[in-house]
Amino acid sequence: MDLGLSETQELLKNSARDFLENESPEQLVRDMEEDEAGYSPELWSKMAEQGWQGLLIPEEHGGAGFDFLDLCVLIEEFGRALVPGPFMSTVLGGAVPLMEIGSDEQKAEFLPRIASGDVIFSLALTEPSARFDEEGVECTASVNGNEVTFNGTKLFVPDANVADYLIVAGRTDKGVTLGIVATDQPGVEVTQLQTIARDKQAEVKLNGATGQLLGNDGDGWDALKPVVNHYTVAECAYLVGLAQMDFEISVDYAKERVQFGRPIGSFQAIQHKCADMVTDVDGSRFIMYKAAWSLATDQPDADTQMSVNMAKAWCSEATRRVVAHGQQIHGGIGFTKDYKIQLYFRRQKRAELAFGDADYHRELVAQQLGI
Amino acid sequence: MDWSDSPEQATFREEVAEFIVERLPGRYQSGSREGGIVQSWQADRKSVDTEARDSAMNWADALAEKGWIAPHWPEEYGGAGLTVMEQFIYNQEMAKAAASPVGGMGVSLLGPTMIVHGSDEQKAEHLPRVLSGEVAWAQGYSEPSAGSDLASLQTRAIRDGDDLVINGQKIWTSGAQYADWLFALVRTEPDAPKHRGISFIVMDIKTPGITVRPIVDMGWQEPFNETFFEDVRVPAANIVGEENRGWYVGMTLLDFERSGISDAIQYERTLTRLIDYGKSEAGAKHYRQDWKILRHEVAERYLEIGVLFNFAFRIVSMQNNGMVPNYEASVNKLFGSETHQRLSRTGTKLFGLYANVWQREGEHAPMNAEFTRDYVGSVPHTIFSGSSEIQRNVIATRGLGLPRG
Known part of the structure; x- marks a missing residue:
């Protein structure tokens, strides 16, 4: 039993953070909002050079052969940097179903091209x-x-x-x-x-x-179930990274913004919001990783299904609370287009809705509890 | 990241589980404990009921054979010297079986503090008697005017030769009516800055001048006391650690190892029983007719318990990796206590009008009125050991580095 990252995961996290700070800065995120394609082909190629599109793909098909837990560590960083583009679509919506049920020919045809960044x-x-x-x-x-x-x-x-x-x-x-x-x-x-x-x-x-x-x-629905589960947890990982960053930006702002002659972060009204934010970010992270671990290590189906639904039910709502606090802490500047915090607020809603929001997944949890 | 046991951990878990099945006295094998405050073992060992007294003794003897009265103490002091991961597993299995811990605050707080700060004489005198169950301890920290602002405590200890003479009052001294000894924070240097004039001292609770008076709480129970000191003469040698450094002695060790995971497991068991009850004949009668509108609320409680488990797990995992938890312990206390209150509230909501019933007996008491009683009994949880507001302050200032107000 352990909640720490492995050495490989630590390395992956740090290198991804450094890479994305340089390659996916705020300006790119903003540019891609108004871009027709919505992604940078140059960044896409560089990501392929890092081996990310193929992270999960077995080495025999040109990938790196990492597991799903590792992928979630990476996607958490994607959420942090709000990386625009078709990464999740390609990896979770393409590579995962191909790996799950593709024929040998289909795997050989498509997986290497996904890993190399040649297809979306x-x-x-x-x-x-x-x-x-x-x-x-x-x-x-x-x-x-x-x-x-x-x-x-x-x-x-x-x-x-x-x-x-x-x-x-x-x-x-x-x-x-x-x-x-x-x-x-x-x-x-x-x-x-x-x-x-x-x-x-x-x-x-x-x-x-x-x-x-x-x-x-x-047999498509049976095949889709694990695909949807993996994709759902990946969305949770994205939400965790996004919420972590929203929280960090908000705490920094609270330390700098002065009103009544002192930083607003010295007021308990703001401090308690920040304390609730970190509680929600951390709670989301561990419940997400438990589901990711459950999928990666092939735990019994019933346990895995429950942990996936718990993760999305919790992360959807907890990260919504985080970004709402983030907006409130920022006051007026927060709802301008120019300031960065709103980028997180709007993207949280997308991921909250993806594959079902908290109400949808809470219902599934209730059913599994037999109520 | 790994939520499963290693082979060694699985073996140890099995050993603990088997031990509990074989040795836990019948009195402790089932039933609910409300509020998490009343320490049934502590009450039992002084009970007039011989069955209660025998159970308390037999259970203590069984645990003592394994060194499991104080599993986290080093072996040289009679503990089992378990690693933090082993303690985590031990506490999980104990909580799953609802097995009452033995030794109370002597084991959880006094012992570990004395092991770090006590003199050899103090250790030799007190630690064996904690382990044998001979001496039960109570904690005297809070005062009527020193609650959240504990360091403003005013109970005065004035030097007189080799003694200290203590005058003042403590409050919320849990279990003092069952205790034999008291550890307390007292002011030994009134002119020093408030954190620097405090000493940590131990005393026999029967010392002349000490009066313990139970406080009747809102549930008509008596889990707490007021403790009065009138010219109480205690040897200065009873100070643990350095004189006037008692604040730091008292704050050294927090009992987060045990409370976090035990609570998460207890709440999960409680929620499971609540759900199962709804499917029983009696439950069908006591669950409100429109209870299905609360399905999502019940599911949310289940999620929260899952989150709480991970918060407790994180602290142990950090310690196991050589890290010192900082704000994480406060997150645990904050989230755990608030989850506890929400859980009891959800239970009372499911029972509709039947949530009125306080009496445990009779056909109209759902689950022996457990949830109604816990709805009242859980109120102190967000207040004692640092209120929710204090925990949020600690998280924000110590954890996140926000400036103090």
Whole structure:
């Protein structure tokens, strides 16, 4: 039993922090809010050189062969630096499903290209019903040999504007079925949404879009469950890093901002907010890592499922409290576009909503408690 | 990061669990303890009921065989010299079985403090008698005018030859009515800055001039006392550590090793029983008709208990890696005590009108009125050992480096 980082993780964390402070500064984050693509291809390549897109991918497929706990250490740093771009989409929405259920040929075809930064993936799961469960998949799929054709609308697909491939979930008469769909075909129509976090999410209309069948006809939902679990915990890791930074910026501000002749951080009204912030950041971190550990070490299914739902239920709400306090501590300057704290506030909401907010996951916890 | 036991840890856990199954007297095997304040073992050893007294003694003897009355003390002083991780596992297993700890404050606070600061004579006199269960200790820190601002305490100890003569009053001396000895902070140098004129002193509670008067609390129980000192003559040799340095002696050791994880496990057990009760015949009657609107609130309590477990685990993990916890212990106390109150509140909400019932007996008392009693009994938890406000101050100033007000 231990809560510390391993030496490798410590190294990964420190090198990622240094790298991202230089390569993903606030200005880049702001520029990408207004950029059509929403990411920097130059940074994307440099990240691939660091081995990050392939961190989780086995060495035989050109990756680094690290485990999911290590990845969460990295993603925490991504949250801290608010790194813009399709990293989570590609790794959690592309590499993970391919590793889980891809055929040997599919792994050989796609994983090395993900690791090298040559392709961008995303997961096209949610639809206008905005549900995260099996019933939410209404897009139709029809299987023909190793091919699958989709008709329907996907909504809130992250980074679809730049993705080369989408992992699409559709429904055949056998059930949910997955396919690897190239976006450069006439049957794929991407319409970008303007979002609170100014990230890139899109409506994707599939009109006879065709791709490789991923897994088997009808077993798509079982295959997606671990994918959704990993992605959900990765969003928690992102939230933890984001909240940690929001908290640090706010404490620094409280030490500098002078009113009534003294730093506002000397007032208990502010001090107690800061104390609650660190309690929520730390609490989120450990509950997230417990879920990540559970997934990485293949703990019993029931324990893992519970820990994933607990993590997202807690992190969603606790980090919302943190960024709300962050805004309040900053007062007027905090709600200007020029000041950085609002960048965290808006992005927290995106990740809070991703794969279900606190209410959604608390309901799942309640069900598992048998109430 | 690893939430699972190493093979050695698993073996040790099994050893503790088996020991408890074999040796824990029936009296302690089930049942709920409310409020976390009343130390049932301490009360039992002075009980008029012979079964209670025998149970207390048998349990103490069983633990003593293993050195587990004071598992965290070094072996040379009769402890088991367990590593912090072993203590963590030991405390978890004890809490899972709801096994009453033995020795109270003598084991948790007085002993560790004396081991660090006491003279050889003091150690030889007091430590064995803590371990044998012969002497129970109470703590005299707070005063009517020195609560959160403890260092402003005014109980005066004036030198007279080889003695100190003590006058003043302590309050909230938990368990003093069952105790044999008292350790206290007293002012030995009134003109020094307030933290620098305090000494840590021990005394027999039957010393002439000491009067212990129980305080009846809002739940009509008597967990606390007022303790009065009127010309109480105590040898100056009873000062532990350096004279006038008692503030630092008293603050050396915090009992976070035990309380954190035991509370998390106790709350989880309590919540599980609350949920199970709803599925029983009696529970179906006592749960309010519209209880399902509280499902998410119950789930939130479960999340909080999970978070609390990790906070306790973090402290142990830090110590195990050679780090000294700073604000982390305050986070633990703050979050734990507030979780405790929320848990009791959720229980009372589930029972609707039945949450009125205070009596433990009869068909109208849900779970023997445990939650209603804990709703009242948990009120002090956010106040004693540093209130929630003090904990937040400590986190902000000592932990985050915010300027003091």
